[in-house]
Amino acid sequence: MCLIFFIIIYGINLKAFDTPNDDGSGITLKWQTDIQYQSFGIYRSAEPTGIFEKIGEVDGTEITFLDSNVKIGKEYFYKISAKQDTLSIFSQVIGPAKAEVQYFNTSRLPMAICIIILFAAVLGYISQARKGGKLFIRKIPALNAIEEAIGRATEMGKPVLYVPGIMDIDDPQTIASMSILSRVAEKTAEYGTPLYVPTSRSMAMTMAQQVVKESATRVGRPDWYNSDNIHYITDDQFAYVSAVDGIMVRERPATNLYLGTFYAESLILAETGHSTSAIQIAGTAMPDQLPFFVAACDYTLLGEELYAASAYLSQEPVQLGSLKGQDLGKLLFIGVILIGVLSQILSWQFFINLFNTIE
Amino acid sequence: MLITFFIPARFAQASSQTLQNWYLGVIAFFVFIGIFNLIKINVEKIQRHLRDWQYSFILLFFLGVMLGAGFIGGRDSRIFLYFFENFQVPLGATMFSLLAFFVASASFRAFRAKTPEATLLLIAAVIVMIGRIPIGYLIWHGFPDLVEWIMQVPNTAAKRGILFGIDLGLISMALRVLLGIERSYMGGGSE
Numbered sequence: 338m339c340l341i342f343f344i345i346i347y348g349i350n351l352k353a354f355d356t357p358n359d360d361g362s363g364i365t366l367k368w369q370t371d372i373q374y375q376s377f378g379i380y381r382s383a384e385p386t387g388i389f390e391k392i393g394e395v396d397g398t399e400i401t402f403l404d405s406n407v408k409i410g411k412e413y414f415y416k417i418s419a420k421q422d423t424l425s426i427f428s429q430v431i432g433p434a435k436a437e438v439q440y441f442n443t444s445r446l447p448m449a450i451c452i453i454i455l456f457a458a459v460l461g462y463i464s465q466a467r468k469g470g471k472l473f474i475r476k477i478p479a480l481n482a483i484e485e486a487i488g489r490a491t492e493m494g495k496p497v498l499y500v501p502g503i504m505d506i507d508d509p510q511t512i513a514s515m516s517i518l519s520r521v522a523e524k525t526a527e528y529g530t531p532l533y534v535p536t537s538r539s540m541a542m543t544m545a546q547q548v549v550k551e552s553a554t555r556v557g558r559p560d561w562y563n564s565d566n567i568h569y570i571t572d573d574q575f576a577y578v579s580a581v582d583g584i585m586v587r588e589r590p591a592t593n594l595y596l597g598t599f600y601a602e603s604l605i606l607a608e609t610g611h612s613t614s615a616i617q618i619a620g621t622a623m624p625d626q627l628p629f630f631v632a633a634c635d636y637t638l639l640g641e642e643l644y645a646a647s648a649y650l651s652q653e654p655v656q657l658g659s660l661k662g663q664d665l666g667k668l669l670f671i672g673v674i675l676i677g678v679l680s681q682i683l684s685w686q687f688f689i690n691l692f693n694t695i696e
Numbered sequence: 697m698l699i700t701f702f703i704p705a706r707f708a709q710a711s712s713q714t715l716q717n718w719y720l721g722v723i724a725f726f727v728f729i730g731i732f733n734l735i736k737i738n739v740e741k742i743q744r745h746l747r748d749w750q751y752s753f754i755l756l757f758f759l760g761v762m763l764g765a766g767f768i769g770g771r772d773s774r775i776f777l778y779f780f781e782n783f784q785v786p787l788g789a790t791m792f793s794l795l796a797f798f799v800a801s802a803s804f805r806a807f808r809a810k811t812p813e814a815t816l817l818l819i820a821a822v823i824v825m826i827g828r829i830p831i832g833y834l835i836w837h838g839f840p841d842l843v844e845w846i847m848q849v850p851n852t853a854a855k856r857g858i859l860f861g862i863d864l865g866l867i868s869m870a871l872r873v874l875l876g877i878e879r880s881y882m883g884g885g886s887e
Contacts, residue, residue, distance in 0.1 A: 360706040438705050445702050452698075452867065459871050507719060509866050512873070512881045519880035539730025540723065548881065568737050569730040573784070575791035587748070601795060608798040622862045624855045632806035633798075640858045641865030647880055648872065655877055663868040670860050 349428035353415045358445075361409040361438035366402040368417060368428065373397055378418040378425070379404070385414045385430050407436045447691055454669060459662030466658030474657050479618055479636035480649050483517075483594070486616045487524045490591035496531035497521070498590035500581060500606060501545060502597020502621070503574060505538040509644070510622050514597035515541075515548050516647030517620075521594065522552035526561045533584060534567040537577040542569040578602040582609045595619040595634070596643060599626045607633035620646065698870075734759070758783075820846055 349370050356363035366379065374397040380389035381404065395402055397420075407413060414432030418425045466472055490497045499521060501514040518534065525532040532549065536542040546567045553562040570580045582605065585593065593610040595603070596619065603619075603626040610617045611633050619630035620638025630637045638646060645663070648656035680688040700712040738752035758779070765776035807822075809815040826832040827843030872878035 358704050360704050360709060362706075440703060440705050442702050442704050449702055455864065455867050456871060459868055463875075463877070505723070509869065513869060515881035516878060539726040539733065542733060543726070543729060544881070565737055565740070569733045571734075572730075573788065575788040576784075579787070579791050601792060604798045604802060605791065605794055608802055622865070624858045624862075627858070629802065632802040639861075641861035644862075644865030644869040647869075647878060651880075656872065659868045659872050659877065663864050666864040666867070667861065670864070 349417065349419055349426065351415065351417055351428040351431045353413070353431045353434035355435065355437050356403060358439055358442040359436075361436045362405055362407065364404045364407050364413060364415075364434050364436050366404065366415055366417065366431075368400055370419060374419040374421050374426075376420045377402075378420065380416050380418065382414045382430075383412070385432060387414075389414075389416060389430075409436055409438060411435060451669070455662065455666045458665040458669075459659045462658035462661040462665070463655055464658075466654035466661075469654075472654065472657050472661050474649065474660055477638070477642050477645070477649055479620065479638045479642065480646055482616075482618055482636045483521065483650070484524060486592040486594075486618060487521065487528060487530060489616055490525075491528040491530045493591045495591035496533050496588055497525050497592045498581075498584060498588075498594065498610075498615075499532060499534045500593070500595045500597070501534065501536060501541055502595075502599055503537045503577060503602065504541075504598040506540050506544055508598050510598040511538075511541055513622075513644050513647065515544055517594075517596050517643075517650065518545060519548045519552050520647065520650040522549040523556050526553040526558040527556045529558070529561060531563075532566060533588065533590065535570050535577075535581050535584060536567070537570060537572055537574070539569045542567060574600065574602060578605050581606060585609050585613050585615070589613055590615055593617045595621070595630065596638070596646070597621065599623055599630075604629040604633060610634075731759075820850075 349368055351366065351368045353364055353366050356365045368377070376397050377395050377399065378391055379393040379395070379402050381392045382389040392404060392406070393402060402417075404413070404415075412433035412435045414430050415434065416430045417428045419428070420426075462472065487497055499518055501518060502508070502511055504511050506512060506515075522532060526549075534542075534545045534549065536545055546564055549567055550559075550562050550564075553559050570577050584590070585606075586609070590613075593606075593615045595606060595610075595617070599606075599621050600623070603621070603623075607617060607619060607630055617634040618636045618638075619634040620643040621627065621630065622640050622643050624640065627637065627639060641663070645660050648660050676688060677692065679685070697712055697715065700708040703709075735756065738756050740746075741749050741752040742756075762776065762779060765773050765779070769776060771777075803821070807814070807818045809818050823839070824843050824846060826835065827839035832839040832843075869878065873881070
C-alpha cells in the first residue's frame with residue numbers, strides 16, 4: 338500500500354482574485370512554485386475552516402486556474418495541492434475572493450480612446466463640410482475609371498458585370514460594395530447599359546435588387562430595371578465562381594467590377610475576365626487577395642479605398658468630410674507607431690504596457 | 697454592438713447575442729428566397745427556350761434530387777451523400793485547381809520588369825519561389841532564411857499598413873452608416 342504524505346507548507350505562493358474584465362462569472366487563481374510538480378488539485382470552500390471541495394485538477398505546467406462556477410458577490414476560499422508521485426503538498430488557504438460584474442473592459446481602454454478620437458475627427462470634418470469648408474481629397478484612379486469603363490461597355494453595346502463578393506450583408510465589405518453598386522447602377526441606367534449582378538447570398542441579392550431598382554428610379558429610368566439580371570446563384574464558393582465565369586465567357590461583358598469580399602476565387606474570376614478582354618476594376622479589403630487583383634485587373638481599390646469609394650463617388654462634402662477624418666486617423670496611427678518604436682528603444686515601460694493589455 | 701464590445705456585463709453580452717440570433721433567423725428565411733429566385737430564373741429560361749436552356753433543366757433536376765434526398769433521408773442519406781461526394785466535391789476541387797494555372801499566367805504578366813518597382817517585385821518573387829522549393833536550399837543554404845525574412849519583415853509591414861487603413865476606413869464607413877449620411881447601400885440616396 339502506498340503511503341501518501343500530506344504536508345501543509347507555505348512555499349506555494351497562491352493568489353485568488355476576481356477575473357478582470359469579465360461578466361462576473363469567474364475567479365482566477367494564480368500560483369508560483371519553486372519546483373516543477375506533476376499536477377495541481379484545486380480546492381474551494383465557502384469558509385476558511387470549512388470542508389474544501391475539489392473543483393478541478395490541472396497539469397503541472399499550468400500556473401493559473403479559472404473557477405467559472407461561482408455566484409456573483411459570494412465569498413470563496415481556495416487552496417491548491419501540488420502533486421509529485423505519491424506526495425501531495427497543500428498551499429495555505431487564500432481568500433476571501435468574490436466575483437463581481439465589470440461594466441467596462443479596461444484592457445480595451447486604449448482602443449476605446451482611439452475610436453473616440455477617430456469619431457471626433459470624422460464628426461469634426463463632417464461639421465466643417467456642412468459649414469461649407471473646402472476639403473481636398475486625393476484622387477483614386479480606380480474610382481475615376483469606373484465611369485470610363487461603363488462608357489466603354491455602352492459604346493461596345495455589351496453588358497457590365499458586377500460581382501459583389503461572396504459574403505453576406507453582415508460583412509462590411511458587402512455593405513460598401515452595395516453603396517458602390519448604387520452609383521454604378523445610376524450610370525448604367527442613365528446610359529441604358531445592361532447590368533448583371535450574380536450573387537452568392539440570397540440576402541445580398543435582395544439588397545442588390547433594391548439598390549439597383551432605386552438607382553434606376555432616381556435617374557428617371559425605372560423601365561431599365563430588370564430583376565432577372567440580379568439573381569442568386571449558390572452559396573457554394575466554387576460553384577458560384579464557375580457560374581460567374583460562365584456568364585463572362587457567354588455574355589462577354591465589356592466591364593467587370595469585382596467589389597467586396599473575395600477569397601481563393603479572386604484570381605479565377607479576374608483571370609477569366611482578363612481572357613475575355615474586359616476592362617476590370619477590383620476592390621477588396623482582403624490583404625491576401627489584393628496581389629491577385631493587382632496582377633490581373635486594370636485598376637484595384639486597395640483596402641480602405643473600398644470603404645471610401647461610395648463617399649468619393651458621391652462627391653458630397655459631408656461624405657468627403659468623413660474621409661478627411663479617416664486620414665487624420667491614419668496620422669494618429671503613424672504617430673502611435675513612432676512612439677511605440679521609440680518606447681521599445683528607450684524602454685518606456687508605461688507606453689509598452691498600455692498596449693500590451695489590449696485583448 | 698459597438699458598445700457591447702466594451703461592456704463585459706452579462707446584460708450587454710446577452711443583448712448582443714440576441715441580435716446575432718435574430719440575424720441567423722432572418723438568414724434561414726432568406727434561403728427560401730434564394731431557392732425561389734433560382735427556380736424562377738431557370739424555369740423562365742426553359743419556357744422561353746433561351747440560349748443554353750438545357751443547362752437550366754439539368755440544374756433544376758439536380759436541385760430537386762438533392763432537395764428530395766435531403767428532406768426524405770436527411771444529410772446522411774445515401775443518395776444525398778452520393779451526389780455530394782461524387783459531383784459537388786470533385787467539381788469544386790476542379791475549379792479550385794484551376795488556380796494553379798491562373799497563378800502562373802497572372803505571375804507571367806505581373807513579373808515583367810518594366811519599372812523599378814516591378815523589377816523589385818520580380819526579384820523578391822524569384823527569391824521566394826526558389827527559397828520555397830528543396831532545390832533552393834541546395835543552391836544556397838541561406839535561401840530559406842532570406843525567404844523567411846522577406847515574408848516576415850517587408851511583407852508583414854506592408855500588410856499591416858494596409859490593415860490599419862482598412863480598419864480606419866471601416867470605422868469611418870460605420871460612422872457614416874450610423875449617422876445616416878450614407879444610405880445608398882439600402883437603395884436610398886445620400887444625405
